[in-house]
Amino acid sequence: MKRIPLRDFHVGELGAQMGEFAGWEVPMLYESAVREHMIVRESAGLFDISHMGRLRVRGSHALDLLEAVFTRRVSKTREGFMSGPMLALNVWARVRDDEMAYRVSDDEWLLVPNAAYTEKMKAHLEATARRLGLSDVIIEDLTGKLAMAALQGPKAVEVMRAVGASWAADLKPLEFRLDAGIAGARAFLVSRSGWTGEDGFEIWAEPGEMVRIYRALLGAGARPVGIISRDTLRIEMGFVLGGNEYGEDPREWPCALSLRYGMGAIDWSKKGYEGYEALHACRREGVRWVRVGFVMRKKYARVIPRHGYRILVEGEPAGWVTSGAYSPVLGRAVGMGYMDVRYAVLGEPIEIEARGRVAEAKTREFPLIPRPH
């Protein structure tokens, strides 16, 4: 297992319980995943997300390369901003990864791939550059060099102010600042972003600086939060995770269109990226599967729908569960999965086949909780 730079700090000073995620040893939780979830929804939680990939793409061909790989018009991203989510597809229009691009300058970009896909994406970018003859581009993996943290929750701005980083309050959504000061320490980058549905910031810093930033943020009222809560928070919002909601094998995963990713991840007017033809073919021919959310009915409030459980409608096979969790906000289990489009009627009852028994749920549009602050 790969070690995050602040591992000993989390275990020794914060009492983290560590576990494996995507090949990394990460803090699973500190005390209670349910309480940590609510800290993010109601106050301010601090995640160590150093397992997330960080790639730097530089050179006069950098933008051409990104345009050839991603489903969004990367060129529309303003300097000092993140692109918003976008997909990297394969030729079958199945998803390699979902990630954002940060525009540092015209010929310098940062990418944050999913932890499990960092090396794969670096190799894919390099192979694409070679294939297209884009010679002036260098891709560098910064993952091991920089720690990464996410401060998330309605009190995130208040916490940043309290540590003297009032400038952070002025960052617009998806805006970032390089070489920023927090509580006397230096961050490589701070962005107004996150993956919880709450307001917040993501911070990249060298390990020594990150320990100082961590101590300051915790001293100002943020509480440490583990990766289990990160998963339950994203499920409440209906955000997708590679390996759960998407993957590359067309025998196993539906076309990217079936994901209903939203957030402008696919620009239909864009041409020429890998998977473009197959993606438009999906659209013309129609999709068979579509991702839907659901909430368990009261009687089955504590039956957790797990990845791979079957979805039925009046006993007829109608799909499968991709992710599920107990929602502390609703006091009920929620989930998402792919349903045959003929059965995927929002607001109607479905059945989840859980370990040989059937539990009732109701489909619902994302997010599965009332919209956070």
Place this chain on the structure above:
Amino acid sequence: MARIRVEVKGVTYEVDDELLYTDTDEWVRVEGDRVRVGVTDYAQKELKDIVGVELPDPGTEARRGEPVAVLESVKATADVYAPLDGVIEEVNERLLEEPELINRDPYGEGWIFTMKPSRREQLQELLSPQAYVERIKREKGA
């Protein structure tokens, strides 16, 4: 009653020295002609936050090793197995609304069910506290 504290890789697990154990992490307390059953501190720490419990119906007959209850945690779904042949008598209905009692007090308020054993000699095949301590160490690779 006393607790044996086992520390493996920075995590401390408590083992009650007056109970018997299974190798599927249930504890058994003999109370006259019946037994009370729950899951161990090690089990609840491995599962993390328990967010749901499914209980058997009182009167259900169970064979040793048969799944009789289900624990839903933030990490996984886990079966609880009957430690002996017998009939389920009482179930801890508080767990339906407060499953976290298992995390908070696994050997006390977090008990799951009681059963009346039909073959008491099976008690002798359960693990002693010391043998259960060894099981934890083995599982955690200590």
